[in-house]
Amino acid sequence: MTVPRGQHPERHRLVTSVLQTVENHPYRLFLHELVYGYGSFMLFTRPAANLLLVACTMMRPWVGIFGMVGGVATLSCRRLLGLSAVTHGGLEVVNGILSGLLVGLFFAPGWKTLALALYAGPLAILVSAWMGEILHRRNLPLLSGSFVVVGTLLLAMGRAAALPYAPLPPLPVAHPWLPVPLHEFLRSLGGIYLMRTPEGGAFVLAALALSSRTMTMLALLAHLVSQLILMGFAIPVSGLAGSVAGSAAVMAAIMTGGLFAMPGMRAVAVALFAAACACVVSMALFNVFYYMYLLPLALPYLSVTWLVMLTLRPERGALWARYWMDESLPERSLERNRQAEARGVSRHSVALRAPFLGRWHVYQGFQGAHTHQGPWRHALDFHRLVHGQAYRGDGAALEDFYCFGEVVRSPAWGQVVAQRSDLPDLPPGEVDPVNCWGNYVLLAIGGDDHVLIGHLRQNSITVAWYEHVVPGQVIGQCGNSGRSPQPHIHLHVQTGHDLGSPTRPFHLSGVCIGRQFLLDSTPTEGDQVTVPHVGAALKRSLHIQIGRRLVYVVGQREMVLEVDLDPTNHFGFVAESGARVLLVETDNLLALYERFGTPDTAFDAFVLALGLTPLIEVEAEWRDAPPTALLPLPRRLQAWAWLLPGLVVAESRYQRGWDGTSKAWRQVGEHALIFSRRTLWRCRSEAFIREGVGVVGFSLHGEGVGVDARLLRVGFKSDNGVEGWDEAI
Numbered sequence: 173m174t175v176p177r178g179q180h181p182e183r184h185r186l187v188t189s190v191l192q193t194v195e196n197h198p199y200r201l202f203l204h205e206l207v208y209g210y211g212s213f214m215l216f217t218r219p220a221a222n223l224l225l226v227a228c229t230m231m232r233p234w235v236g237i238f239g240m241v242g243g244v245a246t247l248s249c250r251r252l253l254g255l256s257a258v259t260h261g262g263l264e265v266v267n268g269i270l271s272g273l274l275v276g277l278f279f280a281p282g283w284k285t286l287a288l289a290l291y292a293g294p295l296a297i298l299v300s301a302w303m304g305e306i307l308h309r310r311n312l313p314l315l316s317g318s319f320v321v322v323g324t325l326l327l328a329m330g331r332a333a334a335l336p337y338a339p340l341p342p343l344p345v346a347h348p349w350l351p352v353p354l355h356e357f358l359r360s361l362g363g364i365y366l367m368r369t370p371e372g373g374a375f376v377l378a379a380l381a382l383s384s385r386t387m388t389m390l391a392l393l394a395h396l397v398s399q400l401i402l403m404g405f406a407i408p409v410s411g412l413a414g415s416v417a418g419s420a421a422v423m424a425a426i427m428t429g430g431l432f433a434m435p436g437m438r439a440v441a442v443a444l445f446a447a448a449c450a451c452v453v454s455m456a457l458f459n460v461f462y463y464m465y466l467l468p469l470a471l472p473y474l475s476v477t478w479l480v481m482l483t484l485r486p487e488r489g490a491l492w493a494r495y496w497m498d499e500s501l502p503e504r505s506l507e508r509n510r511q512a513e514a515r516g517v518s519r520h521s522v523a524l525r526a527p528f529l530g531r532w533h534v535y536q537g538f539q540g541a542h543t544h545q546g547p548w549r550h551a552l553d554f555h556r557l558v559h560g561q562a563y564r565g566d567g568a569a570l571e572d573f574y575c576f577g578e579v580v581r582s583p584a585w586g587q588v589v590a591q592r593s594d595l596p597d598l599p600p601g602e603v604d605p606v607n608c609w610g611n612y613v614l615l616a617i618g619g620d621d622h623v624l625i626g627h628l629r630q631n632s633i634t635v636a637w638y639e640h641v642v643p644g645q646v647i648g649q650c651g652n653s654g655r656s657p658q659p660h661i662h663l664h665v666q667t668g669h670d671l672g673s674p675t676r677p678f679h680l681s682g683v684c685i686g687r688q689f690l691l692d693s694t695p696t697e698g699d700q701v702t703v704p705h706v707g708a709a710l711k712r713s714l715h716i717q718i719g720r721r722l723v724y725v726v727g728q729r730e731m732v733l734e735v736d737l738d739p740t741n742h743f744g745f746v747a748e749s750g751a752r753v754l755l756v757e758t759d760n761l762l763a764l765y766e767r768f769g770t771p772d773t774a775f776d777a778f779v780l781a782l783g784l785t786p787l788i789e790v791e792a793e794w795r796d797a798p799p800t801a802l803l804p805l806p807r808r809l810q811a812w813a814w815l816l817p818g819l820v821v822a823e824s825r826y827q828r829g830w831d832g833t834s835k836a837w838r839q840v841g842e843h844a845l846i847f848s849r850r851t852l853w854r855c856r857s858e859a860f861i862r863e864g865v866g867v868v869g870f871s872l873h874g875e876g877v878g879v880d881a882r883l884l885r886v887g888f889k890s891d892n893g894v895e896g897w898d899e900a901i
Contacts, residue, residue, distance in 0.1 A: 209265030242272020245293025360418030394425030516691030586615030610654020707789035
């Protein structure tokens with residue numbers, strides 16, 4: 173093969189190997205972990221954002237150095253003990269850094285002060301592990317909680333050792349060109365890292381803006397709320413108490429409305445409520461601690477954050493069922509949640525498979541007029557129709573109904589915790605109001621969730637008590653027992669194992685409504701629901717194996733993709749450029765998610781083209797919600813997407829059919845950038861999937877982008893004792 177000018181594979185591999193060696197050097201990894209520790213409790217992942225925080229602490233060099241000593245001591249102690257991160261996200265590091273900063277702020281530089289800062293390491297490890305374990309039981313985050321304990325201990329220890337106090341920091345310079353509200357806002361931000369100056373706050377503000385526009389907005393609004401409260405109580409906003417209250421308000425808002433919440437107007441309201449509470453709590457604690465010659469440190473914002481999280485739990489009100497999210501930057505949470513909802517993995521609704529094969533109709537849906545009301549409103553009934561009729565002949569006998577005696581299958585993984593099969597099947601039109609559910613199977617599927625499949629045929633149940641079942645396993649036959657005027661299958665999810673317990677939302681995954689393949693379907697009365705057949709050949713073609721290599725020719729270059737398994741057991745496609753995307757393969761689809769690494773337009777084209785691929789042998793349509801960063805947008809639209817997260821979103825619509833010319837499945841995707849239901853930009857992808865080979869070609873075309881790729885070779889990566897191979901297509 174002729175190597176294009178400027179491309180030398182051997183040289184490229186050598187450079188890549190050297191870079192990987194440098195990146196994996198222990199000292200570099202140690203420094204990387206230290207720098208990233210500065211912003212870990214606010215989830216700052218960008219190097220620039222964390223370096224800005226380091227620069228903030230260095231506004232007073234000695235204080236910043238002692239903070240770094242605390243962080244180094246924490247990491248060193250952890251490694252000497254042979255421990256991995258003792259808390260989620262390694263928050264013990266930032267707690268060690270903050271404790272070191274506190275020592276440097278209070279005590280004059282010296283060997284004893286240095287020794288005291290070194291104590292921050294082992295104490296941060298011990299206290300973080302202890303507090304983290306306690307808080308985890310209540311689903312509460314540690315954040316900077318151990319800093320409150322360790323910092324207070326170190327201050328008391330320093331006084332006991334009679335360490336000389338550091339000279340008072342100079343009063344912040346009032347800049348005539350800087351408005352007073354902005355001056356105080358910056359001081360409050362700087363106070364988060366114990367640098368209560370406008371210059372220090374400017375570094376923190378820059379780090380916030382670089383990481384999350386939503387958190388920046390929440391910080392501004394929270395500080396405004398705190399200033400109004402302080403003025404209402406006639407407390408000077410420029411004093412230490414007022415500035416500390418502003419810092420607490422900002423942090424409480426960021427935590428309760430940003431990092432742990434579903435972005436939206438409700439999150440803004442909760443954030444402002446928490447900010448107001450944190451401001452008042454901060455003033456009260458400042459007064460209490462003042463007489464003990466101590467500062468409340470992070471206690472005001474932590475106490476309010478934990479109280480809000482404990483109070484606004486889903487079990488306390490349906491309004492909060494979809495509020496709390498896994499810890500993440502708000503913009504990332506929003507995109508993840510949109511994609512999760514589109515792909516049927518919502519944390520707020522239980523995903524079930526249809527309890528049948530083939531084509532059935534919804535007899536009664538959620539909030540159905542007959543029996544699906546009140547606590548039992550989340551339920552679905554299914555029966556079969558042929559030319560609009562549920563039965564053949566005159567329908568006088570149960571055997572006349574098309575669904576009577578049809579196989580019923582398990583809709584989920586679970587364990588049989590209750591069942592009944594002795595009730596008779598009643599003639600059409602007759603009901604048993606005492607045994608409403610008739611013959612049934614109750615499955616425990618995790619937590620307190622249970623799935624009930626009711627109205628089964630007498631003596632047809634094939635699973636035993638406490639037997640474990642899998643989706644698709646035969647559990648019985650459709651009957652007409654219980655409160656059932658005609659044969660049908662009843663399906664619902666309930667909380668608790670008692671019959672008649674309240675139901676909760678669920679959805680069907682992997683079904684077709686018409687031509688639409690849906691992973692998050694809540695069909696309504698009259699909808700036709702089809703369980704499509706999974707194609708064995710198509711599934712084999714797209715099956716993922718570790719070490720599989722795909723070599724595509726894209727223009728004048730080759731793009732090599734390999735499948736690997738990372739240390740956290742996530743499969744992924746990795747390109748030589750450093751681009752990476754995670755993937756998951758189920759029994760009926762292949763899905764790509766979490767794109768990260770080096771920018772690579774050709775790799776993004778592959779991700780968009782393959783994106784979400786059902787492994788079904790029918791012509792179908794479906795939708796997806798990819799991250800906006802995947803789209804090769806013009807710079808002006810990249811700016812819009814960056815500035816308006818959640819308002820400017822990406823949507824994808826796919827359709828797939830058999831292409832007789834290429835003898836392959838042709839998967840076409842229309843990808844659009846949407847703002848307020850208006851399309852700002854669109855592009856089109858294509859993927860050709862040949863049975864027995866896989867994706868033999870893909871393309872992406874739109875404004876300013878044109879990518880065409882075809883599969884050149886397939887093979888496997890070499891491993892210890894296993895020789896790699898490539899085979900031309």
